[in-house]
Amino acid sequence: MNLSILHWPNFRVTNIGIALVCAVMVGIALYFQYVLYLDPCPLCMVQRYAMIIIGSLCLVAFLHHPGTRGQLFYLGLIMFFSLFGTAVAGRHVWLQNLPSDRIPECFPGIEFILGNYPFMQALGIIFAGTGECAETLWTFLGISIPGWTLIAFLAFSVVSLIQFLKIKRA
Secondary structure, three states: OOOOOOHOHHHHHHHHHHHHHHHHHHHHHHHHOOOOOOOOOOHHHHHHHHHHHHHHHHHHHHHOOOOOOHHHHHHHHHHHHHHHHHHHHHHHHHHHHOHHHHHHOOOOOOOOOOHHHHHHHHHHHHHHHHHHHHHHOOOEEEEEHHHHHHHHHHHHHHHHHHHHHHHOOO
């Protein structure tokens, strides 16, 4: 059995697959928010935006069906937002595992932060995380919501790297 990356699904199939995974994950996030009433913290919202951007990029790449340069362009953007999402989700998981005496103070939601603080200060508050970001409200197989998004972002990064290597070898 040959597991060469050259047998990886083509660019379009991979991108529509990632777009569908992103759509399902955003749908689950909306279900948690509007059906289970689990309000997202600022870091959750940033992860959601990254997921939407990655899914949108993959959908556009699927529909565009670009040549090699276009594929590299899309892969660069997808990789950037995947690594960005990995960093944010990693920070979120880290906050959830802090001892209770080291958890930062709580702040109002992301809309309040963006509306009442200068943009750069608001970004600092959001990325530092707040007390509500340290709460673990839901787990599946012992992994929290940010843990699952971290796994997804890492998978998107690996898939993008494999696609890049496939293009470079072709």
